[in-house]
Amino acid sequence: MRLxxxxxxxxxxxxxxxxxxFGISGGAVLHIFDALPRYPVxxxxxxxxxxxxxxxxxxxxxxxxxGVCLATSGPGATNLVTGIAxxxxxxxxxxxITGQVPTPVIGTDAFQxxxxxxxxxxxxxxxxLVTEVVDLARTLREAFHLARTGRPGPVLIDIxxxxxxxxxxxxxxxxxxxxxYTARHPVPKEALKRAAELVNTARRPLILAGHGVLISGAHRxxxxxxxxxxxxxxxxxxxxxxxxxxxxxxxxxxxMHGTPQANRAIQACDLLLAVGMRFDDRVTxxxxxxxxxxxxxxVDIDPAEIGKNVRADVAIVGDAxxxxxxxxxxxxxxxxxxxxxxxxxxxxxxxxxEPLMEGNRLLPQYVIHEIxxxxxxxxxxxxxxxxxxxxxxxxxxxxxxGSLITSGGLxxxxxxxxxxxxxxxxxxxxxxxxxxxxxxxxxxxxELATVAQEELPIKIAILNNGYLGMVRQWQELFFTRNYCAxxxxxxxxxxxxEAYGIAGxxxxxxxxxxPAIAKALETPGPALIDFHVExxxxxxxxxxxxxxxxxxxxHPTPAERRAR
Amino acid sequence: MRHTLVxxxxxxPGVLNRMVSLFRRRRYNIESxxxxxxETPGISRMTLVVEGxxxxxxxxKKQLEKLVNVIEVQDVTGKPAVIRELALIRVQAPPPxxxxxxxxxxxxxxxxxxxxxxxLMVEVTGAEDKVNQFITLLExxxxxxxxxxxxxxxxxxxxxxxxxxxxxx
Numbered sequence: 138m139r140l141x142x143x144x145x146x147x148x149x150x151x152x153x154x155x156x157x158x159f160g161i162s163g164g165a166v167l168h169i170f171d172a173l174p175r176y177p178v179x180x181x182x183x184x185x186x187x188x189x190x191x192x193x194x195x196x197x198x199x200x201x202x203x204g205v206c207l208a209t210s211g212p213g214a215t216n217l218v219t220g221i222a223x224x225x226x227x228x229x230x231x232x233x234i235t236g237q238v239p240t241p242v243i244g245t246d247a248f249q250x251x252x253x254x255x256x257x258x259x260x261x262x263x264x265x266l267v268t269e270v271v272d273l274a275r276t277l278r279e280a281f282h283l284a285r286t287g288r289p290g291p292v293l294i295d296i297x298x299x300x301x302x303x304x305x306x307x308x309x310x311x312x313x314x315x316x317x318y319t320a321r322h323p324v325p326k327e328a329l330k331r332a333a334e335l336v337n338t339a340r341r342p343l344i345l346a347g348h349g350v351l352i353s354g355a356h357r358x359x360x361x362x363x364x365x366x367x368x369x370x371x372x373x374x375x376x377x378x379x380x381x382x383x384x385x386x387x388x389x390x391x392x393m394h395g396t397p398q399a400n401r402a403i404q405a406c407d408l409l410l411a412v413g414m415r416f417d418d419r420v421t422x423x424x425x426x427x428x429x430x431x432x433x434x435x436v437d438i439d440p441a442e443i444g445k446n447v448r449a450d451v452a453i454v455g456d457a458x459x460x461x462x463x464x465x466x467x468x469x470x471x472x473x474x475x476x477x478x479x480x481x482x483x484x485x486x487x488x489x490x491e492p493l494m495e496g497n498r499l500l501p502q503y504v505i506h507e508i509x510x511x512x513x514x515x516x517x518x519x520x521x522x523x524x525x526x527x528x529x530x531x532x533x534x535x536x537x538x539g540s541l542i543t544s545g546g547l548x549x550x551x552x553x554x555x556x557x558x559x560x561x562x563x564x565x566x567x568x569x570x571x572x573x574x575x576x577x578x579x580x581x582x583x584e585l586a587t588v589a590q591e592e593l594p595i596k597i598a599i600l601n602n603g604y605l606g607m608v609r610q611w612q613e614l615f616f617t618r619n620y621c622a623x624x625x626x627x628x629x630x631x632x633x634x635e636a637y638g639i640a641g642x643x644x645x646x647x648x649x650x651x652p653a654i655a656k657a658l659e660t661p662g663p664a665l666i667d668f669h670v671e672x673x674x675x676x677x678x679x680x681x682x683x684x685x686x687x688x689x690x691x692h693p694t695p696a697e698r699r700a701r
Numbered sequence: 702m703r704h705t706l707v708x709x710x711x712x713x714p715g716v717l718n719r720m721v722s723l724f725r726r727r728r729y730n731i732e733s734x735x736x737x738x739x740e741t742p743g744i745s746r747m748t749l750v751v752e753g754x755x756x757x758x759x760x761x762k763k764q765l766e767k768l769v770n771v772i773e774v775q776d777v778t779g780k781p782a783v784i785r786e787l788a789l790i791r792v793q794a795p796p797p798x799x800x801x802x803x804x805x806x807x808x809x810x811x812x813x814x815x816x817x818x819x820x821l822m823v824e825v826t827g828a829e830d831k832v833n834q835f836i837t838l839l840e841x842x843x844x845x846x847x848x849x850x851x852x853x854x855x856x857x858x859x860x861x862x863x864x865x866x867x868x869x870x
Binding site: 254255258259262263266283314315316317318439440441443444445 | 710711715718719722723726756759760763764766767768769770771772773864865866
């Protein structure tokens with residue numbers, strides 16, 4: 138069957154099971170859009186290419202399938218870069234397709250030409266420039282294979298405009314030939330045995346679960362292991378929900394804004410079983426002081442992560458689910474009663490309840506708590522970056538695996554709304570909540586138009602404190618309250634929402650919180666609530682950057698607050 | 702410590718760029734890099750000299766192997782291997798000194814490859830310290846130009862592994 142490059146692209150996407158593509162049109166992808174109406178693919182037109190990349194990312198995280206975004210050459214392509222980098226840092230399978238100027242003018246600085254394969258080299262798992270139509274099908278086959286296997290990640294394919302119009306026989310290859318690529322690693326039996334010995338003899342073992350557990354679908358195996366051997370589980374930000382957070386063995390999130398029980402357990406444990414995580418600095422604090430008494434067993438699918446930040450005593454390269462399944466029978470059933478009792482005492486340290494009990498001020502923690510209560514924890518939450526993200530992580534109890542989507546590694550403000558678009562498109566029946574700050578929300582606010590156009594019933598909570606709050610918090614704590622360039626003004630978000638045809642609410646008092654959330658939930662379509670929260674509330678506990686996890690700053694008591 | 706790595710890579714456009722870009726962004730130090738076709742069509746073999754402690758070198762190796770077009774990376778440091786470098790040197794050698802220069806050339810088993818009125822172009826092969834010493838000894842005569850290939854290495858004994866790639870078109 139002879140097809141044009143554009144047709145080969147769509148046929149290949151269908152072969153890969155693609156149902157939705159996010160993007161924006163443009164001069165260098167006109168052939169692709171010309172062919173699109175002939176294919177059963179839903180195209181979601183975003184208002185900015187960055188949002189298309191985030192939407193593809195959100196779609197991928199919500200469904201486990203590969204997310205696809207499409208943009209034209211030059212500025213269209215460069216606008217994708219932030220979204221691609223976000224997906225790269227968080228190991229999300231995305232295939233980004235860009236148009237390129239015609240082959241004869243590549244390299245001449247033609248109109249809307251940019252070297253996008255060069256630009257995305259360090260933020261993609263791999264990328265391709267296609268200059269021959271006969272290479273197109275094989276390239277797509279490889280790209281999807283690379284994106285979804287092994288440690289997932291974004292792959293970009295840049296297709297010259299003339300390639301889209303040129304014809305070739307369409308043959309979709311069954312196999313990929315990538316001699317330098319290993320998608321699957323055999324479970325290393327010897328290392329597992331050594332790890333089991335360590336676990337079976339440990340007195341204070343701890344599991345630290347990361348995104349890899351959720352990506353590989355290893356949450357059942359993880360819980361089974363924790364329960365069998367009485368091992369408490371802390372998670373990274375992206376590992377949240379790897380074990381139900383209300384499970385007695387769950388210690389919650391570790392790290393800079395982690396729980397005292399998670400951080401103290403890390404510092405006190407004699408065995409750390411780290412699964413599907415990469416010892417990010419936001420988790421470890423100062424790596425020199427991290428888990429000082431622990432033997433470290435590190436399970437990760439990416440060999441390059443082992444020994445990169447924290448030395449591993451036992452290295453296990455492999456898929457978290459396969460590894461944990463093989464590991465489970467080697468672990469002896471035990472209880473670590475003394476250890477768990479010690480940990481219980483640490484739980485009391487954080488004064489979690491205080492922001493919830495306080496009656497006068499409208500505190501952001503309370504807003505999150507109320508969203509959790511009103512949704513029965515059943516929502517799929519997509520959080521933005523900064524204080525809102527940390528409060529969400531602390532005060533929304535995530536019991537359902539994969540119920541939180543957030544930009545962990547890159548920390549991309551503006552991520553939440555477009556990622557929620559992708560998540561809602563991928564899971565149309567689920568209740569999707571956006572939690573964002575007033576700063577980040579304004580970075581991709583134009584996507585309210587996409588929400589409206591696609592009629593997506595996304596609920597949006599803006600924790601509006603009039604600041605780029607996390608940066609202000611650092612300025613308060615480490616830069617003598619020099620609030621330089623952190624105060625932000627915002628429009629009336631409820632009015633903006635209404636202008637897009639989206640129900641908008643404003644909440645200024647604590648007693649308005651629950652009714653407003655109820656109203657948003659009753660609204661059949663999308664709804665936005667602008668919560669005017671306490672401007673200078675901080676996220677606690679906090680480990681100072683580069684500090685040890687044991688040195689946590691806690692939420693001030695009311696007396697301490699008054700004394701300031 | 703300086704390590705010698707031998708990388709087997711797919712011979713495709715941009716592979717060298719991917720590798721060098723990786724070194725730049727992760728701040729690894731390349732001292733030299735030599736690349737050329739291997740015995741197998743579609744595969745190049747590259748010799749890299751990298752400065753770093755064992756932990757850094759382990760990371761370099763793993764990060765390189767993470768590149769899709771990189772098939773294998775071997776650290777040959779400390780292994781029985783033949784290590785060579787080639788240099789071309791233009792040295793001043795006017796008639797009064799010409800004999801002295803050619804004598805040095807013979808001692809180092811180097812070769813004169815071009816002759817001009819007042820200078821000679823010399824080709825020398827060997828381990829780096831031999832090349833270094835040769836250049837040092839030529840310096841009093843006036844070394845005008847030096848070009849060096851960087852280190853290439855091959856492990857002694859029988860070939861350990863066969864590499865294959867599918868060459869399209």
